[in-house]
Amino acid sequence: MKPEMTPEELEQFIHRELRALPARKAPPGFEQRLQAAVEARLAGRTATPEQLEQFVHRALRALPPRRAPHSLESRVLAAIEHQAAVAWYHKSWAYWPAAVKAAFLAVGTGVSGAAITAFYLFSQGADPGVLTDAAGERFAGAAALIHVFRWMASYTSESFASIPPLWLYGGLAFIAAMYAAFFGLGAAAYRTLYRNN
Numbered sequence: 001m002k003p004e005m006t007p008e009e010l011e012q013f014i015h016r017e018l019r020a021l022p023a024r025k026a027p028p029g030f031e032q033r034l035q036a037a038v039e040a041r042l043a044g045r046t047a048t049p050e051q052l053e054q055f056v057h058r059a060l061r062a063l064p065p066r067r068a069p070h071s072l073e074s075r076v077l078a079a080i081e082h083q084a085a086v087a088w089y090h091k092s093w094a095y096w097p098a099a100v101k102a103a104f105l106a107v108g109t110g111v112s113g114a115a116i117t118a119f120y121l122f123s124q125g126a127d128p129g130v131l132t133d134a135a136g137e138r139f140a141g142a143a144a145l146i147h148v149f150r151w152m153a154s155y156t157s158e159s160f161a162s163i164p165p166l167w168l169y170g171g172l173a174f175i176a177a178m179y180a181a182f183f184g185l186g187a188a189a190y191r192t193l194y195r196n197n
Contacts, residue, residue, distance in 0.1 A: 006092060010083050014076055026063060034059050
């Protein structure tokens with residue numbers, strides 16, 4: 001059993017455990033009793049296929065329930081307890097506390113809004129120096145950080161300007177091909193290792 005399981009993986013684990021149970025066996029003489037009951041039911045009159053199906057269905061439902069192995073309950077309960085002990089940050093978004101979700105959304109929205117605004121202003125021809133100076137006056141504590149970002153932006157633009165376009169596009173194509181190859185290898189490894197278990 002994996003140390004950290006999502007609810008879907010836990011459901012699959014329980015499903016595999018239930019499917020591993022031995023086949024259900026009818027009590028001795030069940031087939032003869034069922035055949036005799038069907039013949040007695042059909043004697044003297046003809047039953048429709050639906051009536052016969054309902055009769056067989058009732059007879060099969062009257063069978064005693066299948067007994068689970070003694071270890072099944074303890075294994076399933078252990079998996080459920082382990083799932084409950086997994087920390088919230090190892091679970092999916094739905095299990096995060098509401099305060100953390102709100103903070104994450106606020107920070108994500110702020111960063112996205114700032115990036116979109118900056119790209120829009122730069123595309124409209126705004127001078128990056130004027131914008132960073134105005135932001136530096138409002139946020140005096142972040143002036144050093146803005147200076148670092150300005151240096152990084154100028155260094156990045158100079159670096160990209162010095163790269164020939166053929167190399168740049170070739171490098172991007174290589175990175176995309178490697179990403180696709182690693183994604184394909186990961187999917188193949190998942191199917192090989194986990195889907196067969």
